[in-house]
Amino acid sequence: MSRGNELKLSTKTRATTLSVALASTLALSACGASNETGNTGGGDSGSDGLSGTLVGAGASSQQAAMQGWAAGYSRVQPDVTVNYDPVGSGGGREQFLAGGTDFAGTDSALKEEELTEAAERCGDTGVFQLPNYISPIAVIYNLEGVDELNLSPATVAGIFDQKITTWNDPAIAADNPDATLPDQAITPVNRSDESGTTENFTEYLAAAAGGAWPHEPSGDWAVPGGEAAQGTSGVVSAVRAGNGSIGYADLSQAGNLGVANIRVGEEFVTPTPEAAAAVVENSESAGDEGEYNFAIELARDTTSSGEYPIVLISYHVGCIEYEDQETADLVKDFMSYVISEDGQQAAADAAGSAPISDGLREQAQSAIDAITAAA
Structure with missing residues (x-):
């Protein structure tokens, strides 16, 4: 879905818990689902049997969800390791923009100056920002x-x-x-x-x-x-x-x-x-820079019945173009699992989060499909 459209979010449509100390690196044995799109997750990366290490850092709010995602993901690709350090959103963005990680988890979207830095890190194709975790x-x-x-x-x-x-x-x-x-x-x-x-x-x-x-x-x-x-x-x-x-x-x-x-x-x-998902559903798109910037402007001052406005939307941020094919494939496949119905259910089971809507899933998939490696 192009960013040129003003998006009104729709209801067409958020495991095994690993014990981890917050201050230390969350080292998660994880892997991508198969090549198939659909409820079981897995990306269109064109690769079965992936192997390697994917490195992320950022929001500590995602810690429990990341455990759920990793546990589910590892059942299909045991040769991929996902290391996620829950250092906080600011630290995660800093590490990603400096080139120290493959992706960041952040509870606030990149600011204008950070988008400029991201262009330096990722090149002309820019970054993706996917609202993959919704929680009160x-x-x-x-x-x-x-x-x-x-x-x-x-x-x-x-x-x-x-x-x-x-x-x-x-x-x-x-x-x-x-x-x-x-x-x-x-x-x-x-x-x-x-x-x-x-x-x-x-x-x-x-x-x-x-x-x-x-x-x-x-x-x-x-x-x-x-x-x-x-x-x-x-x-x-x-x-x-x-x-x-x-x-x-x-x-x-x-x-x-x-x-x-x-x-x-x-x-x-x-x-x-459910109350968190309700306010997100009735909020507008805020991303106005970059084709795959899917930030959301939450209706914090809502007075509508059944909506809870103190909501955290946690994003995954990464490059549309990576320097090597292995990293591109790993990011593409892992993110496809995260947004899948199975992936969102794993996060809900582990963290009590609200599953993303079908509309957000389709939107995110358009960015994931665009991930590639530099020629």
């Missing part, structure tokens, strides 16, 4: 005695801007009239590293909370003080360790922590893959 960002909390928590956008903004500092603040009480809220200090926890999750979260706050969030959206946390932690797992660990703590993380990583319901219009919506 949960507002996670640890508050003894409070099993359910409702928060309006302005209340979330006030908490993370450190203007609302106790759990029995009138703003929180107004959102939870039937709850018994303790007179206890709130400890907000944010990411210490440059993070696509942070950028998505602050984009939501800027769009939905109005003047309650006076900061520009950014992958770097703008509010001094509070508690900072490295990576998704670091935020989750910090919230789990402190009664009265609150943070934000990919829903797949929330575990047994409390997860807040967020006001959307006249209702409080629980983050679910």
Whole structure:
């Protein structure tokens, strides 16, 4: 599908878990599905029985999904290894643009200056940006005695801007009239590293909370003080360790922590893959540079019933033209598996993500089909 069309996303249409430390390289034994297109994955690379190593780095939010993808992929091509280092979106983009990896995982699309760098890395054919992972960002909390928590956008903004500092603040009480809220200090926890999750979260706050969030959206946390932690797992660990703590993380990583319901219009919506998919469905295309730049402009300020707007879309970024045929074949085949129905189900099983729509799959396949090696 050409980028010249303004895309309205459609519902024509997101395993075995490997144990990995976040700070270390996620070394995954993986392989491509067969040559066939279809539900079993595998690309049109023209190669059965691929072998070699594919190197990626980036968003820690994709860690569980990457484990699911790798486990499913390895069942058909055991001679391919996929190494994915969950260093965070910023680090992943930097490594890819510097030529250190074959692809990047990122929770925010490449910015204008990064697209310029990508042209230097990949040549005139440019890059692909595929929205292959869709998941809610949960507002996670640890508050003894409070099993359910409702928060309006302005209340979330006030908490993370450190203007609302106790759990029995009138703003929180107004959102939870039937709850018994303790007179206890709130400890907000944010990411210490440059993070696509942070950028998505602050984009939501800027769009939905109005003047309650006076900061520009950014992958770097703008509010001094509070508690900072490295990576998704670091935020989750910090919230789990402190009664009265609150943070934000990919829903797949929330575990047994409390997860807040967020006001959307006249209702409080629980983050679910279905609610995340609903808001993506009703969002517009944002990619305006490059034929295979499939970035999405999310409707963060939606008031529609059943839509959850704090959504993370994590992209895979790579070159349309690689220097050698082996890398081109590996990237082509692995990405074909990732977007397949089987691949998306593997991610959903491992990470609770929302499967991409058929429309997004067809769009992504057009980019994957274009991947080639330099003559």
